[in-house]
Amino acid sequence: MPATMISRMGFRRLTMCLVASLAIATSASAQDLPRGQIVDDVKCLDDASQGYALYLPSTYAPDKAWPLLLGFHPGARGRAIVEKYRAAAEQYGYIVAASNNSRNGPWEVSQRAVVAMARDLGQRFSTDQKRLYATGHSGGARVAMQLALTNPIAGVIASSAGYPDSKPRSRVPFVIFGTAGDTDFNYIEMKMLEQPLKSPHRIVIFEGGHTLPPDDVAMEAIEWLELQAMRSGARPKDATLLSRLWERRLSAITAASESTKKVVLLQQLVEDFKDLRDVKAEADEAAHLLKDPATRKALAHQRDADAAEIRTLDAFATEEAGLRDADRRSESLRELRRLLDDCRKKATSPTDSPERDSARRLLRVITMGAAERVSDADYLALLQKFR
Numbered sequence: 001m002p003a004t005m006i007s008r009m010g011f012r013r014l015t016m017c018l019v020a021s022l023a024i025a026t027s028a029s030a031q032d033l034p035r036g037q038i039v040d041d042v043k044c045l046d047d048a049s050q051g052y053a054l055y056l057p058s059t060y061a062p063d064k065a066w067p068l069l070l071g072f073h074p075g076a077r078g079r080a081i082v083e084k085y086r087a088a089a090e091q092y093g094y095i096v097a098a099s100n101n102s103r104n105g106p107w108e109v110s111q112r113a114v115v116a117m118a119r120d121l122g123q124r125f126s127t128d129q130k131r132l133y134a135t136g137h138s139g140g141a142r143v144a145m146q147l148a149l150t151n152p153i154a155g156v157i158a159s160s161a162g163y164p165d166s167k168p169r170s171r172v173p174f175v176i177f178g179t180a181g182d183t184d185f186n187y188i189e190m191k192m193l194e195q196p197l198k199s200p201h202r203i204v205i206f207e208g209g210h211t212l213p214p215d216d217v218a219m220e221a222i223e224w225l226e227l228q229a230m231r232s233g234a235r236p237k238d239a240t241l242l243s244r245l246w247e248r249r250l251s252a253i254t255a256a257s258e259s260t261k262k263v264v265l266l267q268q269l270v271e272d273f274k275d276l277r278d279v280k281a282e283a284d285e286a287a288h289l290l291k292d293p294a295t296r297k298a299l300a301h302q303r304d305a306d307a308a309e310i311r312t313l314d315a316f317a318t319e320e321a322g323l324r325d326a327d328r329r330s331e332s333l334r335e336l337r338r339l340l341d342d343c344r345k346k347a348t349s350p351t352d353s354p355e356r357d358s359a360r361r362l363l364r365v366i367t368m369g370a371a372e373r374v375s376d377a378d379y380l381a382l383l384q385k386f387r
Contacts, residue, residue: 006056033058036085038054038079041053043115046116048135050100054095057093060089062126065231066093067093067127067285068094069095070114071135072102073140081096099117101116101141101308102114128234134147134155134156138160141162157173157221158179158193159178173199178202181205181210182208184210185209188306188309197379204217231276260298312362322335335360340366340382
């Protein structure tokens with residue numbers, strides 16, 4: 001269902017604060033913090049009620065500027081975010097800091113956490129102002145996205161949620177690497193985010209639910225940010241790294257057993273490397289695969305399933321609104337029952353298909369948090385039968 005709107009005004013006030021805070025690093029306070037291991041709770045120097053989990057690469061030294069990944073968890077579990085990106089941070093030299101205070105709920109809580117964490121990181125560490133990134137899971141992803149919409153953030157790794165206002169955008173001034181599980185109730189939101197977006201982005205769907213991405217996808221996200229930094233000139237081109245990432249992606253394409261998956265991987269490869277090396281052969285291969293009627297049909301089938309899921313969500317929202325109208329209530333309740341029965345029938349199909357996956361996600365979305373959306377006792381009792 002639609003995301004709760006986060007006030008933008010507070011984040012606008014953070015723009016200069018974030019940049020200025022992260023630009024005044026003295027690094028003197030970093031000397032007591034260990035490198036190469038997670039620190040569970042670094043208390044902010046100016047506000048001891050605020051803290052964050054931290055990972056400093058083992059090679060960290062204050063005489064150079066380091067990429068910084070700011071993290072946000074819906075349950076204020078900073079360590080979960082830092083742990084997820086620890087291996088990639090060590091390999092590629094990122095500082096990772098994730099708030100232990102930002103959480104789902106009143107925006108003011110996350111706003112205060114961002115201010116305190118940014119100021120503290122600026123006092124302790126030397127960060128690259130061209131390579132400030134944000135990440136988060138679920139509600140934390142909305143915080144990361146809102147921060148990027150109103151601050152000079154280079155990129156966002158958004159897991160299981162997108163924009164705080166859920167409004168589609170064709171372009172944003174930062175790159176986006178999105179993730180979602182194939183049974184994630186926010187799966188369709190991430191697909192909707194991707195459809196109109198023309199600025200650099202990648203959405204990766206993995207097997208799983210509403211969780212942080214698997215470790216290999218987390219590594220892929222950081223490597224994708226490295227590619228984007230080389231494309232934009234934010235970091236020097238590294239021929240060795242480019243070759244290694246290229247060969248790994250080619251291996252995945254070769255191993256893909258389905259032509260639909262292969263063509264998507266080829267298209268992503270072309271998009272990611274087009275400013276870094278010659279990709280004509282790979283673009284031609286993708287075009288050749290798309291000439292196959294079966295491949296085109298399978299891709300269209302998935303797009304149709306996604307579109308149908310969006311329409312069904314809209315239908316649920318319309319009929320739930322109808323429950324508040326005395327003249328429409330009985331009709332809306334009947335239609336909601338029909339929609340739920342249809343979803344359950346598809347969800348219990350013995351045949352794996354995009355429609356079955358869609359129906360299972362829809363049942364999760366509609367039955368979760370229903371009491372926050374509607375107050376109709378009969379409808380809430382009906383939903384209990386479909387959990």
